[in-house]
């Protein structure tokens with residue numbers, strides 16, 4: 355990974371209005387009703403696993419920490435809010451506003467599961483409320499794409515995966531998508547802006563237009579090889595893959611050998627990729643070019659990558675675009691930001707659907723592991739309670755586990771305390787490496803694509819009682 359440059363666009367410098375209008379009307383409401391010093395605690399968690407998968411890779415934390423550092427309202431933003439009818443006394447308050455919250459979170463790259471808080475925000479009710487939309491926007495998208503990327507890398511095993519997605523991304527979301535993809539383990543990206551800002555490895559091959567622009571395919575290949583003799587992946591499917599593309603690539607590889615260079619590879623972008631990669635491998639090997647790698651692309655996703663490798667296709671590198679950066683076929687991670695306490699009083703939200711009733715109070719998450727360090731399950735417990743002896747199924751208390759003899763670790767750690775960033779946000783490389791380490795400790799049955807086994811998330815008796823008693827009272 356290379357040096358990181360900071361984002362230098364207005365949104366990252368001035369994110370205060372990158373929010374939903376109601377965050378601001380509620381903030382003003384708290385202010386005008388004299389509640390600005392009320393203390394609140396919010397949890398970030400998601401409910402449904404994306405891609406019919408078994409886990410989520412938590413991402414977006416480093417961007418969130420960076421964007422919150424220095425969060426404030428500027429004069430032109432305050433004038434705009436004034437035009438929208440916000441009151442002068444509230445605008446004066448916003449003028450001096452410096453975000454003062456405490457954030458505990460799972461580390462970026464953590465493997466997380468439904469219902470458990472992956473992040474907790476505490477502070478005055480205005481401060482904690484005002485960052486809801488920004489936080490959800492960043493964490494939901496990056497976690498979705500990091501998870502998709504991780505699945506693709508999991509399918510590819512030791513084969514390389516390259517991000518080709520920028521052109522098909524949801525607008526400027528492509529910037530974050532490539533970063534999240536790297537957190538998920540994608541080795542390099544065609545996205546130069548993300549490579550520049552995040553220290554990712556920029557990489558790429560060539561487009562059909564390069565080949566079309568020349569008189570003939572051989573000349574097109576030869577010219578490219580002349581300027582990039584050591585970094586040359588030739589796209590062989592413009593005219594006739596087997597009868598012209600691969601033979602021309604072989605000619606150029608031989609010419610490069612005479613000049614003391616080794617051609618890097620060829621790329622297939624259409625047709626039956628198993629069939630063509632086999633044919634290509636045979637032709638290349640026959641010509642003594644066993645070092646020339648085979649790259650493929652064309653609407654690939656984790657299942658197609660797995661299928662191609664199951665078909666024993668001799669592919670070395672997968673280029674993935676659309677289905678990576680759009681998170682095909684789960685359009686969004688449904689992460690939510692729910693109020694858990696106000697002035698130390700636990701709060702909950704009731705839902706018809708019992709699974710959607712929130713867990714009240716300030717909470718922590720414990721992750722249990724067996725003697726070989728494999729994750730066994732997670733427990734959500736009240737932050738101030740002693741580590742419980744028994745963890746219960748959230749809705750069927752008859753199902754419970756004695757955890758007294760089981761080692762556990764807290765999942766949430768402090769990242770911002772009273773507005774102060776405690777450490778530099780993790781680099782992409784650190785988060786990617788952490789994701790890999792943690793995933794190693796997950797049982798195989800949670801990793802498979804077809805009907806993955808559900809990872810166990812339980813709660814303590816104290817939390818269950820609190821939830822049930824509060825539910826009774828609220829009803």
Ligand SMILES: Nc1ncnc2c1ncn2[C@@H]1O[C@H](COP(=O)(O)OP(=O)(O)OP(=O)(O)O)[C@@H](O)[C@H]1O
Nearest residue numbers: 623624625626627628629651652653654658661662
């Ligand atoms: N051996 C294979 N097994 C499973 N899926 C494959 C295999 N080879 C290719 N695919 C996938 O099948 C789909 C093929 O789609 P499609 O028929 O539109 O591609 P195409 O033949 O290359 O057409 P075009 O020339 O328009 O790109 C792609 O998603 C591709 O990745």
Ligand SMILES: O=P(O)(O)OC[C@H]1O[C@H](OP(=O)(O)OP(=O)(O)O)[C@H](O)[C@@H]1O
Nearest residue numbers: 518561562623651652653654674675676
């Ligand atoms: O299929 P995806 O996973 O989205 O991967 C990105 C696609 O983008 C390029 O095609 P495009 O037709 O845009 O340009 P090209 O002429 O260079 O092939 C590339 O050849 C891939 O097919």
Ligand SMILES: O=C(O)c1cccnc1
Nearest residue numbers: 518544557558559560673
């Ligand atoms: O470098 C490539 O091969 C590339 C880049 C973007 C999209 N498709 C392919």
